[in-house]
Amino acid sequence: MRYAAGIDVGGTFVKLALVSEDGNILFEDKLDISKATREEILNTIDLAIIKINIEANLFDVQISGIGIGSPGIVFEGVVLGGADNLNGWSNVPLADIFTEKFGLPVYVDNDANVMGIGEVVYGAAQNCTDVIFLTVGTGIGGAIFMNGQLYGGYKNRGTELGHIVLYHDGIDCNCGGRGCLEPYASTSALIRQYAKLSGKDEETIDGRYIVERFKEGESSAVKCMQDHTDYLGHGIASFVNTFAPQKVVIGGGISEAGQFYIDMISESTFRYAMKDCAANTEVVGAILGNKAGCLGAASLVFKNVIN
Secondary structure (H helix, E strand, O other): OOEEEEEEEOOOEEEEEEEEOOOOEEEEEEEEOOOOOHHHHHHHHHHHHHHHHHHHHHHOOOEEEEEEEEOOEEEOOEEEEOOOOOOOOOOEOHHHHHHHHHOOOEEEEEHHHHHHHHHHHHOOOOOOOOEEEEEEOOOEEEEEEEOOEEEOOHHHOOOOHHHOEOOOOOOEOOOOOEOEOHHHHOHHHHHHHHHHHHOOOHHHOOHHHHHHHHHOOOHHHHHHHHHHHHHHHHHHHHHHHHHOOOEEEEEOHHHHHOHHHHHHHHHHHHHHOOOOOOOOOEEEEOOOHHHHHHHHHHHHHHHHOOO
16 A cells, blocks of 8 residues: 655645545644745645654555645646745745655645545546536636546646636636636625625625525525526536536535535536536535545655556
């Protein structure tokens, strides 16, 4: 059995896990990096790997390599940029830094890609070759798998699934464009719309609160959830028409609201998608939750290291 260090770098925490090749997590933890500088984030990743090595010794196993999922555009082990939620997180040669420090192979990819890999290898899309993974949260990210391979576009600069355009003259998006899926269909957008309709303070609302109000039949929550899932369905229909995946996997915290949420997105998707393109597609919820990033990161090692 092979083992790997799986590191998931987020906007607030670095999650870490010691993972076996069959997807068993022997040890996991998380370290705070809120408001951290670039150097502090690197030091935290360093500490995360040290902690995993300590646990590996306690379990009497040897780590084959280190996998890291990071926000931003990642190419050949370097975070080039695009991680606006991390201070100074551009041109960061993560693979070189930690290969030199620990003498182990290090593999790095975008965090949404890595979460998608986790769901394909160990989660909701096992045994599928063609998959769209979408994570719905503060923003919208995702990953595309075609013919059993992760697709990232030329030099891994593509597959920004939250930034397909719904409206040519729509809401301004953080990416610099307008009318993207993200400012209409993210959890942040859902919260903004609900606050506006209900008159409640946006700072006191989260996705869980809106879901509970929806279940109670509150009119503002029902309207907002219907709009939210309809926007998502429009966007996903575009992916289905383009890629004809076997599965569309919906991740992110709000995806755990319940099967009704996935059903609403699925109904909207198939209403707008071309029937022939969608003939073999199923919309499902992710099943790995917060473990997807570390599991996917570890699987980068298992895919690339032969020993």
